[in-house]
Amino acid sequence: MSTSNSASMLRVMPQSIEVINGINSAFLSNILLLIVKRLSEEQKVPQIFNQDEKLKLKELLSVHEDSTLEIVLSTLEHIIRHAAFHVMRPSNLSKHVSELGFHEQVGSLISELWAVHAKSVIDTLKKETCSHMxxxxxxxxxxxxxxxxxxxxxxxxxxxxxxxxxxxxxxxxxxxxxxxxxxxxxxxxxxxxxxxxxxxxxxxxxxxxxxxxxxx
Incomplete structure (x- = not known):
């Protein structure tokens, strides 16, 4: 599937874009790193972040609503899963993220992390035996x-x-x-x-x- 096909474009909520664009680069990098590492683990967990981690993130990011935090975390996870599904190159992923409305710095962080961890994420996710249930x-x-x-x-x-x-x-x-x-x-x-x-x-x-x- 071609990553340039508009049908493959992610649709994300404007609210999540606004919040993610405002996250400190160091915090965002750590969140993304944890997402890719846990997506690479053979032993699956029900959720990327447990409740204690979510409480800490809510405080660190100054997010007042639980639903807002859930939207932000699910958006970041979905971007990584989307990149894995389409086996996107880092440069294409950076462009893709920018087209969604994210700041250039956010796109750079995601693409740089993807360049390092893409293979491990893809290798793990493709082992899932049942898809599109x-x-x-x-x-x-x-x-x-x-x-x-x-x-x-x-x-x-x-x-x-x-x-x-x-x-x-x-x-x-x-x-x-x-x-x-x-x-x-x-x-x-x-x-x-x-x-x-x-x-x-x-x-x-x-x-x-x-x-x-x-x-x-």
Whole structure:
């Protein structure tokens, strides 16, 4: 896929561009370095940054809203993943980032870091066996789990959300080439939530929906 194709251009929120352009170069470099290092790790983690790290970043960057910090971090991660998917050259990545509205200094930082870590990020990400998974159907159920409480046992209601997934392919091709038509990955992902976790998950979905609405 050609990186000059406009269809491959990232779409980022103006809010994230403004905040990232204002980040101190040293801080931004450290954030980007942590992103590429963790994307290069074989052992995947649910999120690039844990909660303690996010709290420190929120203070260092003087960001007042959790949602703003999430947008900034996800934007930077997405830029790196986008570069890996299209196997972009550092010079093309710098130009690409500038065209999105980022300052030239930001583009230089990202491209310089990409020049050093591109191979390790690409080699790790292309080992992921299933990609482009789509949710075909969602089901839910409630069950009870026994929990110890003050010497006794109580039944705690738990929600199970089942995501029926389809559409992924198993491939070892490099990421700038079309995926192969090997066996499709079909699976069901089941997530268990207690009341507090389900509320947090719902709020996260609401945040994602608001971000999508702003892009439309």
């Amino acid at each position: 789509k949710v075909e159907h969602i089901e839910s159920s409630i069950h009870y789990s026994l929990s110890s409480h003050k010497g006794g046992h109580v039944e705690v209601p738990l929600a199970l959300v089942h995501f029926n997934l389809n559409g992924g392919t198993i491939t070892n091709k490099t990421m700038d080439r079309p995926h192969s038509v090997n066996d499709s990955c079909k699976t069901t992902l089941s997530l268990e939530f207690n009341r507090e976790e389900l509320t947090e998950f719902y709020q996260m979905l609401e945040t994602i929906q608001s971000h999508l609405d702003e892009l439309l």
